[in-house]
Amino acid sequence: MAAPQRRTDIGPPHYKDFLPPVIQKNYGNWKYHEILEPGVMVHVANSGDKIWSVRVASPRLLSTDTLRDIADIAAKYCGGYLRFTTRNNIEFLVSDEKNLNPLKEELKKKGYMMGGIGPRVSNIVHTQGWIHCHSAASDASGLVKVLMDEFAEYFTKKELPNRVRLAVACCTNMCGAVHCSDIAIVAVHRKIPQIDHEKVPNMCEIPSTIAACPTGAISPDPAKKSVKIKEDKCMYCGNCFTVCPPMEIHDPEYDGVAIVAGGKVGNLRTPPKFSKLVVPFIKNNPPRWPEVVDAVKKILNAYEKGAMKHERVGEWIERIGWEKFFKVTGLPFTHQHIDDFLIARETFRTSAAFKW
Amino acid sequence: MSELPKTPLLDELEKGPWPSFVTEIKKAAKKNLMAKDELAQLEKSYTDKRGYWKHGGIVGVRGYGAGVIGRYSSLPDQFPNVANFHTVRINSIAGFFYTSDAIKMMCDIWDKYGSGLTNFHGSTGDIILLGTNTENLEPLFAEFSSRGWDLGGSGSAMRTPSCCVGPARCEWSNIDTLDITYSITQEFQDELHRPAFPYKFKFKTAGCAVDCIASIARADCSIIGTWKGNIAIDQDAVKWYEKNGMNIQEEIVNRCPTKCMSYDGKTLKINDEDCSRCMHCIAKMTKALKPTGERGATILIGSKAPFVIGATLSWVIIPFMKMEPPYTELKEFTRKVWEYWDEYGKNRERIGELIIRRGMRDFLEYVGIQPDPRMVKEPRRDPFYFWKEEELVPNSKL
Numbered sequence: 179m180a181a182p183q184r185r186t187d188i189g190p191p192h193y194k195d196f197l198p199p200v201i202q203k204n205y206g207n208w209k210y211h212e213i214l215e216p217g218v219m220v221h222v223a224n225s226g227d228k229i230w231s232v233r234v235a236s237p238r239l240l241s242t243d244t245l246r247d248i249a250d251i252a253a254k255y256c257g258g259y260l261r262f263t264t265r266n267n268i269e270f271l272v273s274d275e276k277n278l279n280p281l282k283e284e285l286k287k288k289g290y291m292m293g294g295i296g297p298r299v300s301n302i303v304h305t306q307g308w309i310h311c312h313s314a315a316s317d318a319s320g321l322v323k324v325l326m327d328e329f330a331e332y333f334t335k336k337e338l339p340n341r342v343r344l345a346v347a348c349c350t351n352m353c354g355a356v357h358c359s360d361i362a363i364v365a366v367h368r369k370i371p372q373i374d375h376e377k378v379p380n381m382c383e384i385p386s387t388i389a390a391c392p393t394g395a396i397s398p399d400p401a402k403k404s405v406k407i408k409e410d411k412c413m414y415c416g417n418c419f420t421v422c423p424p425m426e427i428h429d430p431e432y433d434g435v436a437i438v439a440g441g442k443v444g445n446l447r448t449p450p451k452f453s454k455l456v457v458p459f460i461k462n463n464p465p466r467w468p469e470v471v472d473a474v475k476k477i478l479n480a481y482e483k484g485a486m487k488h489e490r491v492g493e494w495i496e497r498i499g500w501e502k503f504f505k506v507t508g509l510p511f512t513h514q515h516i517d518d519f520l521i522a523r524e525t526f527r528t529s530a531a532f533k534w
Numbered sequence: 535m536s537e538l539p540k541t542p543l544l545d546e547l548e549k550g551p552w553p554s555f556v557t558e559i560k561k562a563a564k565k566n567l568m569a570k571d572e573l574a575q576l577e578k579s580y581t582d583k584r585g586y587w588k589h590g591g592i593v594g595v596r597g598y599g600a601g602v603i604g605r606y607s608s609l610p611d612q613f614p615n616v617a618n619f620h621t622v623r624i625n626s627i628a629g630f631f632y633t634s635d636a637i638k639m640m641c642d643i644w645d646k647y648g649s650g651l652t653n654f655h656g657s658t659g660d661i662i663l664l665g666t667n668t669e670n671l672e673p674l675f676a677e678f679s680s681r682g683w684d685l686g687g688s689g690s691a692m693r694t695p696s697c698c699v700g701p702a703r704c705e706w707s708n709i710d711t712l713d714i715t716y717s718i719t720q721e722f723q724d725e726l727h728r729p730a731f732p733y734k735f736k737f738k739t740a741g742c743a744v745d746c747i748a749s750i751a752r753a754d755c756s757i758i759g760t761w762k763g764n765i766a767i768d769q770d771a772v773k774w775y776e777k778n779g780m781n782i783q784e785e786i787v788n789r790c791p792t793k794c795m796s797y798d799g800k801t802l803k804i805n806d807e808d809c810s811r812c813m814h815c816i817a818k819m820t821k822a823l824k825p826t827g828e829r830g831a832t833i834l835i836g837s838k839a840p841f842v843i844g845a846t847l848s849w850v851i852i853p854f855m856k857m858e859p860p861y862t863e864l865k866e867f868t869r870k871v872w873e874y875w876d877e878y879g880k881n882r883e884r885i886g887e888l889i890i891r892r893g894m895r896d897f898l899e900y901v902g903i904q905p906d907p908r909m910v911k912e913p914r915r916d917p918f919y920f921w922k923e924e925e926l927v928p929n930s931k932l
Contacts, residue, residue, distance in 0.1 A: 389881070
């Protein structure tokens with residue numbers, strides 16, 4: 179059978195065709211919402227109409243089998259309406275209250291994990307990793323799985339001082355919002371790229387390869403029609419490899435992950451913040467990266483114990499001070515923690531007031 | 535279908551309470567050779583602690599330069615079914631709403647023409663169809679587009695715009711995030727499908743300063759809803775929160791960053807003139823506090839991940855823009871920004887990096903926007919700066 183007639187430049191279907199009738203009716207007219215359970219909330223409209231959202235965990239990578247299953251569940255209890263959250267959870271949209279408990283029962287029976295709403299650990303925003311990316315220095319999905327296995331209770335029931343947003347990026351290109359997350363993992367390299375001088379002249383544009391280097395470590399090598407790297411200037415970011423594949427930077431022996439903390443994107447109370455380096459390096463230890471889980475646990479436990487209600491991780495750290503953060507988490511402070519890149523002088527302590 | 539490959543390391547990731555991506559790959563691998571080789575190659579990555587994917591190669595559908603990301607196994611002899619295994623991005627629905635029928639329709643096409651593996655969603659917000667061979671791309675696109683679905687962005691193009699749930703299901707949204715997203719996606723179809731920019735350009739629209747779509751951290755153009763009027767207070771609802779265990783003084787008044795609130799145990803007061811609209815009090819007492827008056831958006835530009843000059847957050851360019859369909863002001867502003875980028879941007883230079891390189895004055899004058907203190911955290915510290923010839927008037931009193 180011939181393929182149907184293709185069309186171009188049509189854009190996505192209109193969102194209105196995917197909204198449940200109760201949303202179409204009350205669009206822009208919601209009054210308030212209440213969190214009924216860690217995985218259930220109700221939104222109440224000015225008209226008095228209600229919609230219940232039941233949130234379940236997703237590994238983000240979904241097979242068509244699982245997609246069909248959630249489509250069947252939505253068809254049975256939600257008039258066929260569902261959505262995904264910006265953190266890749268699935269939300270079943272219930273318009274008729276009498277379907278709420280049967281839906282929850284079926285989700286429980288089928289092993290779906292409800293939760294993630296309110297001051298908890300929600301799903302981890304992450305990148306493609308070894309599953310499908312050329313520049314991954316670690317596997318994102320594996321790290322997400324082992325971290326969420328550890329923190330599952332903070333998704334399904336336990337409360338924290340505020341929500342904790344985790345992210346994982348499998349290289350410093352950071353396709354996830356790692357640079358502004360409460361706690362995040364970013365995979366890093368530690369060895370300079372190995373240049374294949376045979377391939378560079380054919381595969382790479384020399385000026386853009388040189389321009390890709392943030393530290394100016396790359397210069398032309400006219401004799402070889404290639405480039406050379408000033409070793410003491412290279413910070414192993416890997417941007418040159420993305421522009422010029424024959425500058426191989428992967429090195430399983432020396433690749434691993436760093437942990438950053440204290441970022442946020444919301445403006446509530448304090449402005450959005452960048453995440454800052456808290457653990458410079460942990461070696462890749464698949465399949466379950468126990469050292470990474472342990473370090474993140476130390477940070478989360480210290481936050482849970484020390485933060486005031488409504489404080490995000492970054493706000494808690496700013497209040498207690500970084501010296502106290504390293505003390506209460508027990509994480510070592512090293513040369514790598516002190517910035518020697520672009521904004522170094524903005525980060526030096528220009529005050530004689532600090533804690534012991 | 536033959537048996538699944540042995541994956542002792544990945545099997546460890548089927549243990550534990552969180553839903554397992556390995557289980558998902560295995561489900562697909564039971565009926566699909568591409569998914570089976572993906573599984574086997576991933577096990578090898580876990581064994582050797584490194585990825586085995588190569589990037590590059592121009593691959594896509596006829597007439598488009600974006601929407602398909604070329605991906606090749608670096609071990610094609612061992613894993614022939616993923617020797618070429620490209621990602622296809624499908625433009626998602628604004629607000630990420632779907633129906634069961636739409637999901638099943640996509641599954642039917644994807645089982646026929648691809649690996650059966652997906653992401654809902656990729657980081658930018660596309661539906662990711664995770665891997666198919668080159669020869670499947672055209673029929674796959676015909677199946678989707680004939681049913682009203684189109685590809686998303688990739689490469690040096692406008693990327694698929696995305697937004698928070700907005701007015702569809704949130705009482706805080708000051709703007710119609712879904713409609714803005716749909717409208718700019720339709721307006722700029724050419725810019726989305728045919729890469730013609732120095733580098734990628736991302737739009738993200740959030741209904742309020744809570745910013746559930748993280749627009750301020752990862753969009754070249756961040757559109758964040760805001761309002762200009764006062765916050766209306768329902769004093770009975772304030773009492774309801776107090777009765778239900780909230781310490782109003784501690785949790786609301788003391789956390790206000792501008793100290794514009796007070797509570798005497800009976801009445802909550804807000805000095806609206808000093809409110810910076812951070813959303814803390816509204817988010818914690820959603821039944822009691824409501825923004826009023828004129829609604830619109832703050833337009834910020836420039837956020838991106840660290841390459842090349844370090845991570846940036848978007849900064850304010852237009853403190854307040856009215857947001858009503860057909861969003862002409864936003865679209866005209868966008869075209870002006872792209873024109874500036876086209877004129878001065880270097881290859882692989884994001885718009886924010888360009889503005890930092892050439893200076894805000896250069897950019898603001900080009901797009902015709904007056905300086906405003908809301909654009910900066912603080913004025914400059916150093917006493918050296920540029921003057922233009924026309925600003926130096928002889929014998930003037932200034």
